[in-house]
Amino acid sequence: MQQEKFKFPRTFHFPDSGGVGSDDKIFHDWKEKLRGKFVEISTKMDGETTTLFADGTVHTRYLDSNKHWSRDTLTSIWETKGRYALPDDWRIVVENLTATYSIEYKGLYTLYPCIAIIDDNHMVYSPHDLVACRQLDCALLAEVGIAPVMTDLGEMEGDHPNAFVLDHHALKRIDRRKEIVTEYSTCEGFVLRNTLPFHISEYSSNMVKWVRGRTRTNR
Secondary structure: OOOOOOOOOOOOEOOOOOOOOOOOOEOOOHHHHHOOOEEEEEEEOOOEEEEEEOOOOEEEOOOOOOOOHHHHHHHHHHHHOHHHHOOOOOEEEEEEOOOOOOOOOOOOOOOEEEEEEEOOOOEEEOOOOHHHHOOOOHHHHHHOOEEEOOEOOOOOOOOOOOOEEOOHHHHHHHHHHHHHHHHOOOOOEEEEEEOOOEEHHHHHHOEEEEEOOOOOOOO
16 A cells, blocks of 8 residues: 655755745744754755655655656665665655755765654654664665765764754854854755654754755755
């Protein structure tokens, strides 16, 4: 039986994000919503957001996405092998970096960094959440070239090793991250997310991105 398909939500921008377009949305009260929560910072990659389902289905942000050469390899390996890494009705979301958009990457550790794990109850997990990862065949995912997106080092132990509490010290850390992104032309930006799982209907209040001004993407 084929899984029900869902469009993966777009991530809202920080108010001072440099890459905001006319159709983008701003997460104005991100500090109030996330303050005191466990959060993590991951690298924002300039790729095509793609959802991979346990039934073998693959689609981009648009459910009716057309065939394209940059999608063919990922679709093939997922349909024939990768899908068996997920429990029934689960899905993962990756950035497909096969094609070049605003940034040309070299020496990537993976062409398909995973940015989210979604279970059969539509709960969204960090790709580094050890509770969620124990439900997956991570060795098989690695075999087909899928690995968690890179994150900054955290301060916690246990199931969320990349997490830190969003407090006034963390706000300084985020400001420094913006400076670093601006300095390196091969970095599109970063994403700040609630480390703990949340329902996909609450996505826009648990994720926020900062994109440097010279990069523009709708993916």
